Amino acid sequence: MMQPIHRSHPFRVLSGSEALPAELAHPVVAIGNFDGVHRGHRAVIGTALEQARSLGRAALAVTFEPHPRSFFRPDEPVFRLTPAPMKLARLAETGLDGAVVLGFDAALAAKDAEAFVADILIGRLGVAMVVAGYDFHFGKGRGGSPIFLREAGRRHGFPVEIVPPLLDEGAQISSSAIRAALEQGRVEQAADMLGAPWAVEAEVIHGDKRGRELGYPTLNMRLDPAITLAHGIYAVTVEIDGTVHKGVASFGRRPTFDDGAPRLETFVFDYAGDLYGRVLRVAFHAYLRPELKFDSIEALITQMDEDSARARAALG
Missing domain, CATH: 2.40.30.30 (Riboflavin kinase-like)
Structure with a gap:
């Protein structure tokens, strides 16, 4: 497992309703579910960290709890690679300054992609930049695609970087691929994709x-x-x-x-x-x-x- 990276202030965990403290204002955000905080997620987070350093901004993860699938399909339990406390601990190891945990409830599920950008990314977080993975979708009906996010950023004045998939011997590293490996007992392969x-x-x-x-x-x-x-x-x-x-x-x-x-x-x-x-x-x-x-x-x-x-x- 990665060792914690030195930072000038502690890793902060904030709810979606909390105002950002001054030292975290106008952050570069990496956004996603981040279940497992695997090597693909770390490529997204690493890009956010690089951009934050170049802009002189804080770098935050924006993530969701519970897992959206648990909200939409409560009768089909999700095999979580990292329940919330473990996920936040792994995010803290990456060098991020903090994480904003958005409570995934009926109100958030009903918010369309445009409102998500306006209310959360701009209104609540005042983002300087957004970094997301190639497969990140958000908003009601998953209407917010990476293409939509990039265009919304152009309209609202913040840059967006979409990180391509990370491949391992030609196969995409993903939370679902790691779950499948564990279901077959292939823990060494899971560890390779997770990075630990x-x-x-x-x-x-x-x-x-x-x-x-x-x-x-x-x-x-x-x-x-x-x-x-x-x-x-x-x-x-x-x-x-x-x-x-x-x-x-x-x-x-x-x-x-x-x-x-x-x-x-x-x-x-x-x-x-x-x-x-x-x-x-x-x-x-x-x-x-x-x-x-x-x-x-x-x-x-x-x-x-x-x-x-x-x-x-x-x-x-």
């Missing part, structure tokens, strides 16, 4: 203590049901009190035992400590094998020994 291993944050909860009986005490976490990561065994790292620890994790339904709701169970190598109730970050580095059902506890333990060895090797 994909990670989740969740609270450590009490489980059935079965892992302890098997010699593999695990951290149990329930993830957002919308997460459709491939079930299986992974080499992972876990951040505990600022230190990164290596481990092996199972994500799935535990077919040998109960076939229950999907759960993440992580065995942290060479660590002992009570972490119940803590919110921890688990990063996925390598997919080792699919989830299997074993005929005996002995066979399961033998496989867990092998999984741990393979995870240690994968993590170096």
Whole structure:
């Protein structure tokens, strides 16, 4: 993951209704959903940062919460690569001066593209320049295309730069491509597109203590049901009190035992400590094998020994 970049003042997070403080007035804005803050998003953000430096302005991200798809299709949960807190943390790592989070509600959904430009970009933010990706659409019915945005900027007196797609071996880097990779267990490919291993944050909860009986005490976490990561065994790292620890994790339904709701169970190598109730970050580095059902506890333990060895090797 990128290291924070030094700035003269802290990264600011503002709601869409808050007035910009003086140090952020007339910013260059990078606008988008930015789920994952992947390498394609970082190309947009990097362009905004370059333009802000040349103009002597602050650089801000303008983003939306909840994800617009969650508003329009509430019965179809969105697999978020980065829920809001993680997204803002990743945006802060890029060197931006702050982020404006627009609440995506019925009022914003009903605002047409021209009104969005007039009310938000000009009226609320007073933009000096707007940078967006090639596929960014906004306004009622997605009526605001990149071409529309560029033309609106010309009419209203602010420049617009549209950043072309970032390609990885000929394929476009996108949030949907990363989700598809994770759904197939291709976490290394997802990490390449993200620019860092994909990670989740969740609270450590009490489980059935079965892992302890098997010699593999695990951290149990329930993830957002919308997460459709491939079930299986992974080499992972876990951040505990600022230190990164290596481990092996199972994500799935535990077919040998109960076939229950999907759960993440992580065995942290060479660590002992009570972490119940803590919110921890688990990063996925390598997919080792699919989830299997074993005929005996002995066979399961033998496989867990092998999984741990393979995870240690994968993590170096």
